[in-house]
Amino acid sequence: MLRKRSVRCLSIIILITVLAAAAGLYLEDSMEPQNPEEIAAFPPGSTVLEGDDVIDESGVRSVPLLLHPDYLLDSFNYMDPGNLLMALLTGAVRTPVSEMTGGIDHEGRSTVNGPGVIRVSGDKLVVQEPPAFLWAYKTPYTYGVRRGDVLEIIENGRKIKEVPADSISNSTVPHRYKSAERIKRWFKRADDGDRIVLDYQLSGFTDGRLPVPPERIEELFGEEVITYMENYPSGSPVMVYMKDYRKVQISSAVSYLGSYPEYDDNKRAFNARAFAAAWNGTIIPPGTEGSGKETVRFTASRDPEAPGGYASHGSCPPARALRAVVTGAGMPLPRGMTWEFHAVLFGFNPATGIKVKNTGKYPVLIEMWTTGSGAGTKIYARLYRLEPV
Structure with a gap:
């Protein structure tokens, strides 16, 4: 009798197990996989740092406890009393973050070192590591537009406020790149509808991530990147992240200022130092x-042969040094320069008018400096290739 009862109980247990398994398989097959974007706290393509919360827990889907009792043992649930209690009361357990993510810990924080980027990879939300070299471009983000007696502030294509002309100050307008006084002077000369760039973003990232607005650049990439942006023209490439690399010197050159007193050797020395300062530290x-x-x-010196009667004499000796290291590294003659002794073309600013094109595989760093003074000024240039190790 006892044996028959045991067999009957065992049969019931087996039947329940089979039915539960069948129900679980049916439920699993009938449920559509969760879209990874539903659990993202930021849009895919956003830049995040290690430790940032990247999961929106309110978007995490629950599944029947019958289907995945093992989910109760995941730290996402058993370390959260709320999740655990809800599962026991409702019979539905939240899907652990680890089941749907990569580069993200069980609490929904990025584990990637450096400025990672949120991606959707298959059925998972992941934070990808940045490449060894990551760069973008300095592009306009905030404009000021004159409308009658007010300055409209346009941010990322949307008008955010109006500032009366007599209220323009460091507290009312962005002033990192242009001072309030400069903006006031521009406003007085501007016609209705004219605009001025007030702030810049980083866009066109090499790994395709989303643009980064001005207020997040320093947080994500550091003060050095902001400083670089402040110094270089709009549209310039900006290296925002580098890791595991070495500097390999490719070429070097020395140039001498010499004496041309008719153009004022002191002014020429000033321009030679300015040229070196303008190009020193440039990464392309x-x-x-x-x-x-x-x-x-x-500074300009009188020159009857120059357009307008003035020229920045003293720029050509350092330009010859720059030309030597650039072409010595196998890159083409910089735009705005010639192969002649007078290396800078008239009409080209020695700093922003000259363009160096990097045709190589890796970033290059230009270093320039001077020694001496007056006609005895010597100009040095070096070009380094930044190679991954």
Whole structure:
């Protein structure tokens, strides 16, 4: 009798197990997989740092506890009393983050070192590591537009406020790139509808991530990137992240200022130092074209043969050094320069008018400096290739 009862109980258990398994398979087959974007706290393509919360837990789907009792043992649930209690009361358990993600811990935080990027990979939401070299371009983000007696502030294509002309100040307008005084002077000269760029974003990233607005650049990429952007013209390539690389010197050159007193050797020495300062520290990524800094100023000397009667004499000796290291590295003659002794073409700014094109596989770094003074000024240039290790 006892044996018959045991067999009957065992049969019932087996039947329940089979029915539960069948129900589980049916439920699993009938449920559509969750779209990874539903659980993302930021749009795919967004830049995030290690430790950032990248999961919107309110979007995490629950599944029948019958289907996945093992989910209760995942730290996403058993370490969260709320999730655990809800599963026991409702019979539905939340899908663990680890089942749907990569590069993200069980609490929904990025584990990637450096400025990672959110991607959808198959049925998972992942944070990808940045490449060894990551760059973007400095492009306009915020404009000021004159409308009568007010300055409209247009941010990312949307008007965010109006500032009366007499209220323009550092507290009412973006002023990282242009001071409030400069904006006031522009406003007085501007016609109705004219616009001025007030702030810049980073866009056109090499790995296809979304543009980064001005207020997040320093947080994500550091103060050095902001400083670089402040110095270089709009449209310039900006290296925002580098890791595991070495500097390999490819070429070097030395040039001498010499004496041409008719153009004032002191002014010429000033321009030679300015040229070196404008180009020192410039990084040009592969396949891009870059110039020197726009924040460096040159002085003009009287020259009857120059257009307008003036020229930035003293720029040609350092330009010859720059030309030598660029072409010595196998890159073409910079735009705005010639092969002649007078290396800078008339009409081209020695810093922003000259363009160096990197036709190589890796980023290049230009270093320039001077020694001496007056006609005895010596100009040095080096070009390094930045190679992954």
